Amino acid sequence: MSNILDGKVIVVTGASSGIGRAIAIRAAEHGAKVVIISDVTEIPREGGEPTANVIKDLGVTARFVRTDVSKRADNDTLLTAADEFGGADVFVANAGITVRTDGADVPEEDYRRLMSVNLDGVLFGAQSAARQMKSRGKAGSIILMASMGGIAGAGITLAYSTSKGGVVLMAKSLADALGPDGIRVNAIAPGTIDTVLLRTSPGIAEASEGFRQRTPLRRLGTPSEIGDAVAYLGSDLSSYVSGHVLVVDGGLLAVI
Numbered sequence: 001m002s003n004i005l006d007g008k009v010i011v012v013t014g015a016s017s018g019i020g021r022a023i024a025i026r027a028a029e030h031g032a033k034v035v036i037i038s039d040v041t042e043i044p045r046e047g048g049e050p051t052a053n054v055i056k057d058l059g060v061t062a063r064f065v066r067t068d069v070s071k072r073a074d075n076d077t078l079l080t081a082a083d084e085f086g087g088a089d090v091f092v093a094n095a096g097i098t099v100r101t102d103g104a105d106v107p108e109e110d111y112r113r114l115m116s117v118n119l120d121g122v123l124f125g126a127q128s129a130a131r132q133m134k135s136r137g138k139a140g141s142i143i144l145m146a147s148m149g150g151i152a153g154a155g156i157t158l159a160y161s162t163s164k165g166g167v168v169l170m171a172k173s174l175a176d177a178l179g180p181d182g183i184r185v186n187a188i189a190p191g192t193i194d195t196v197l198l199r200t201s202p203g204i205a206e207a208s209e210g211f212r213q214r215t216p217l218r219r220l221g222t223p224s225e226i227g228d229a230v231a232y233l234g235s236d237l238s239s240y241v242s243g244h245v246l247v248v249d250g251g252l253l254a255v256i
């Protein structure tokens with residue numbers, strides 16, 4: 001495909017399924033040396049071989065590390081897995097969830113569960129990655145998965161949008177905090193991407209046909225298209241890009 005990630009060690013959370021899986025596979029196809037896949041389970045939600053097996057079949061070193069990103073210690077353990085390869089060059093905080101009860105009346109328990117993965121999990125992962133990158137003197141790249149729902153709000157995804165809006169400003173703030181160490185931090189805001197999460201989230205699933213019709217490109221995005229955006233932000237091609245939110249939505253947010 002390309003060699004823009006040539007020799008890089010990349011760690012991706014939520015990489016068993018959907019977008020994270022495509023980020024991991026695409027990274028291998030773009031030349032990454034090692035891909036570390038992290039998730040609560042190794043089983044892809046959409047079915048098929050575990051991500052690590054697919055990547056090994058491409059001739060690239062892959063490891064699966066069971067991780068609950070909402071637990072700080074799990075994130076440290078995850079980054080430790082990159083030590084034997086010289087540490088992570090690219091860290092992607094991709095794991096994220098929706099809750100069936102989202103909306104203005106979202107119950108406290110579901111709200112806290114969502115925040116623990118979508119906000120705490122992203123921060124803890126970025127902190128662990130930054131610590132390792134700093135200790136190894138690496139000019140690393142940290143990429144946080146936001147959403148178009150973190151840029152424009154929606155009543156049906158009140159808690160989700162709140163979390164993703166937080167991710168957007170977390171990326172900008174981390175870019176400021178880590179830039180002096182040469183570490184770049186960016187966010188990606190996908191539009192409607194065809195994954196099990198999209199298809200099984202009430203409200204979002206129903207709204208997705210309307211989104212498709214309003215999208216200038218008139219189709220949903222594929223997980224691989226987010227994988228290619230990650231490859232760019234993880235590569236040296238984006239060496240002066242930090243604190244940026246890269247919208248990958250077929251043009252949806254550009255139109256009224």
Ligand SMILES: NC(=O)c1ccc[n+]([C@@H]2O[C@H](COP(=O)([O-])OP(=O)(O)OC[C@H]3O[C@@H](n4cnc5c(N)ncnc54)[C@H](O)[C@@H]3O)[C@@H](O)[C@H]2O)c1
Pocket residue numbers: 013014015016017018019020038039040041045067068069070094095096097117121145146147148149189190191192193194195196197198
């Ligand atoms: N699909 C879309 O249209 C879309 C749009 C915008 C943003 N996103 C974001 O992209 C990311 C990936 O979404 P997806 O559509 O691929 O979803 P998905 O459900 O297909 O994959 C998410 C993965 O994260 C894992 N995960 C969940 N909780 C975890 C935890 N506590 N620790 C570790 N892993 C955990 C799941 O097991 C799953 O494998 C999410 O952050 C999501 O919010 C998706």
